[in-house]
Amino acid sequence: MTDNEISRHIVDCAIEVHRTLGGPGLLESVYEEALAWELRQRGLNAQSQIQVPVSYKGNKLAAPLRLDLLVNGRGVVEVKSTIDYNPIFEAQALTYLRLLDLKLALVVNFGEQYVRNGIHRVVHGL
Template sequence: MAENEISKRIVSAAIEVHRSLGGPGLLESVYEEALAYELTQTGCDVRRQAPSPIRCKDVTLATPLKIDLLVDGLVIVECKAVNQYNPIFATQLLTYLRLKNLRLGLVINFGERLVKDGIHRVVNNL
């Protein structure tokens, strides 16, 4: 499945999670866990808090990058639960995409009244 098809599943699952949990107000980790569950129910392979080594020049750093959700090995999902979106979230996700050599990621802010308003698509040479 291609990145865009996976992202459609992620968006649908995020809306379902937000609806099922009653909207904003919970911890980010709750939404992350629920989204991972919902995605696995649709047949997606989901890795939660997926550690990924970070290389700086010729050294692998001791502290790995921890990705909130890696879906089907192709799309990174960065979960947030804040009442105001900050554009730095997209910049951070772009860095993750570059480090992992992936092309698509979604920042999903479950802190929005309507989660569809909190979904931000980030691309890296897609």
């Protein structure tokens, strides 16, 4: 499955989750769990809360980052639920891509009235 196909599934699942849960207003953890479940129902491997090690000058730091979802080992999903979207969310997703040497991330903000308006694609090395 290509990165674009994974991306399409993530978008479709995010729309389904947002619609089924009644739109914005819930915690990020609720949307994350529902999105992971929906992705798995469609046959994708969705792993939640993946630890991403960070090193500084060759030394592994004690506090790893936590990635919301990793889909099929290739697609990063950063789940948000806010009315005040901040471009720093995309920078965070790009950091995950760099650390994991991956190419595609989606920041999905379930805080939007229409979730399709809250989906931001982030790429690294394309």
